[in-house]
Every structure is written in structure tokens, then in C-alpha cells.
Amino acid sequence: xxxxxxxxxxxxxxxxxxxxxxxxxxxxxxxxxxxxxxxxxxxxxxxxxxxxxxxxxxxxxxxxxxxxxxxxxxxxxxxxxxxxxxxxxxxxxxxxxxxxxxxxxxxxxxxxx
Amino acid sequence: xxxxxxxxxxxxxxxxxxxxxxxxxxxxxxxxxxxxxxxxxxxxxxxxxxxxxxxxxxxxxxxxxxxxxxxxxxxxxxxxxxxxxxxxxxxxxxxxxxxxxxxxxxxxxxxxxxxxxxxxxxxxxxxxxxxxxxxxxxxxxxxxxxxxxxxxxxxxxxxxxxxxxxxxxxxxxxxxxxxxxxxxxx
Numbered sequence: 001x002x003x004x005x006x007x008x009x010x011x012x013x014x015x016x017x018x019x020x021x022x023x024x025x026x027x028x029x030x031x032x033x034x035x036x037x038x039x040x041x042x043x044x045x046x047x048x049x050x051x052x053x054x055x056x057x058x059x060x061x062x063x064x065x066x067x068x069x070x071x072x073x074x075x076x077x078x079x080x081x082x083x084x085x086x087x088x089x090x091x092x093x094x095x096x097x098x099x100x101x102x103x104x105x106x107x108x109x110x111x112x113x
Numbered sequence: 114x115x116x117x118x119x120x121x122x123x124x125x126x127x128x129x130x131x132x133x134x135x136x137x138x139x140x141x142x143x144x145x146x147x148x149x150x151x152x153x154x155x156x157x158x159x160x161x162x163x164x165x166x167x168x169x170x171x172x173x174x175x176x177x178x179x180x181x182x183x184x185x186x187x188x189x190x191x192x193x194x195x196x197x198x199x200x201x202x203x204x205x206x207x208x209x210x211x212x213x214x215x216x217x218x219x220x221x222x223x224x225x226x227x228x229x230x231x232x233x234x235x236x237x238x239x240x241x242x243x244x245x246x247x248x249x250x251x252x253x254x255x256x257x258x259x260x261x262x263x264x265x266x267x268x269x270x271x272x273x274x275x276x277x278x279x280x281x282x283x284x285x286x287x288x289x290x291x292x293x294x295x296x297x298x299x
Contacts, residue, residue: 022203076235083243097213100253
């Protein structure tokens with residue numbers, strides 16, 4: 001059991017670390033946000049499951065479960081807010097598909113008419 | 114149930130829920146914890162505007178447990194897949210990133226369900242929700258690998274469909290049925 005828990009915790013930490021490396025290595029703000037949002041979420045899930053297996057007490061499982069649920073709710077919301085702020089300031093390059101800019105322009109146009 | 118009774122029912126339920134949350138996050142039950150929990154909960158309920166976040170929409174959405182389980186399993190598999198592919202992307206020197214932003218229209222869903230779908234998009238492979246517009250509701254996602262936009266779109270639709278099947282209304286479900294043959298063929 002300790003072995004399983006250990007493997008899960010190390011795996012979780014590895015995903016989180018790789019996400020950190022990805023956030024450094026990727027080329028632009030948007031790409032950097034992908035690992036920053038996804039990595040720690042699964043990482044924390046794995047660490048929490050590992051810790052729950054090792055601790056095996058109801059209070060610990062309850063608290064860890066809450067931690068995971070709150071992380072799954074909070075991490076994407078954070079990324080969402082960051083992404084929307086970036087998009088308002090920094091449009092994509094011209095050759096890239098950007099349906100958000102297209103639709104925003106269309107909505108503006110409809111409001112003006 | 115009118116708005117006022119709904120509200121007066123909701124506040125005590127929220128209070129109890131927050132205190133339970135507080136206690137379980139501390140991990141042990143003491144009277145000092147209970148007291149601080151009650152104080153923090155009352156502060157939260159009074160200071161923060163808490164919009165109704167029921168997964169079932171007011172228009173007859175419901176939770177279908179089996180469908181919810183299918184969604185959860187599919188979602189967890191996708192989360193793992195997302196992380197494995199990102200990890201691979203990080204450790205290999207090749208750069209295959211071709212970014213873009215796609216709009217995914219979602220009809221007839223409650224705010225809570227739209228939030229769930231938007232969050233699910235962020236945690237699944239290659240997509241990250243950056244904006245949600247309303248009237249009509251469209252979720253905009255930043256996509257890392259946009260070599261085949263229609264395939265990415267189909268994947269995201271599939272995820273949204275599973276979420277709507279688990280929690281959505283019958284009207285919301287209708288949008289995922291294939292269009293009639295007459296429309297499909299040009």
C-alpha cells in the first residue's frame with residue numbers, strides 16, 4: 001500500500017513539475033497557460049489519492065477530497081480569467097484562427113446598427 | 114416557491130454547508146473551529162453575492178446518475194490524456210503547436226452547467242476556455258493543436274454532449290442530435 005501511495009505521489013509531483021517546465025518552455029502566453037492550468041490539477045489529484053491511501057482516516061479522506069474538488073473548480077476559473085484578460089490586450093497573430101475576435105466584432109457591429 | 118422563500122431557505126443551508134466545509138478542511142472538530150467556522154460563514158453569506166448555482170437548470174434539467182457517471186469517467190480519462198500529452202510535448206524538443214481560438218455554441222443550459230462545461234474544456238487535451246459570451250451562449254477555447262479544426266470541434270462537442278446528457282434539459286439535448294438528412298446533404 002505504501003508503495004502504491006508512493007508511486008501515486010511521485011507521479012503527481014512529476015506531472016506538476018513537467019507542467020512547470022512547460023510553462024517556461026512554451027512559446028507564448030496562451031500556450032504557457034495550458035500546462036499551468038492542467039498539470040497541477042491532475043498532480044494534486046494524484047498526490048491526494050496517494051496521501052489518502054497512506055493515511056486511511058476518514059478526516060483525511062474528507063479533507064483531501066475537498067481539496068481536490070475545490071482545485072478542479074478553481075484552477076480552470078483562474079485560467080479562464082487570465083485568458084480573457086490577455087485576449088482583451090493581446091490579439092492573436094493575423095494568420096491564426098480567432099473566432100472570438102471575429103464574433104466580438106460581429107456583436108459590436110450588430111449593436112451599432 | 115417564490116424568490117423570497119427560496120432565498121430564506123438557501124441562506125441557512127449555505128451556512129450549514131460552509132461550517133461543514135470549514136470543519137472538514139481543518140480536519141478535526143473543536144469548539145474553537147466551530148466558532149471560527151460560524152463567524153467566517155456568516156461573513157461569507159453577508160458579504161459575497163452568491164448566485165444560484167444549481168446544476169439542474171430552472172427549465173427542467175435534472176441529474177441522471179448513470180449519465181453523470183459516464184461523464185465523470187470520460188472526463189477523468191481526458192484529464193489524464195491531457196496531462197500525458199502535455200508532458201510529452203514538454204520533454205520532446207519538437208514544436209508542433211499551432212494555436213487558434215474556436216467558438217463552441219451551447220444552447221439552453223443553466224449557468225452552472227455552462228460553468229461545468231467551460232471548466233471541463235480547460236482540463237481536457239489541448240483546449241483552454243478563455244471567454245464565455247451570452248445571448249447566444251458561446252464558449253471560446255484556445256486550442257494548442259489546430260491542425261484539424263473540425264476534429265477539435267467535434268471532440269469538444271462530444272464532451273459538452275456528455276455533460277448535457279448528465280445534467281441538461283431535454284431542449285438542450287436536442288442540439289446534439291444529428292441534423293435531418295435534407296439539411297445535411299447540400
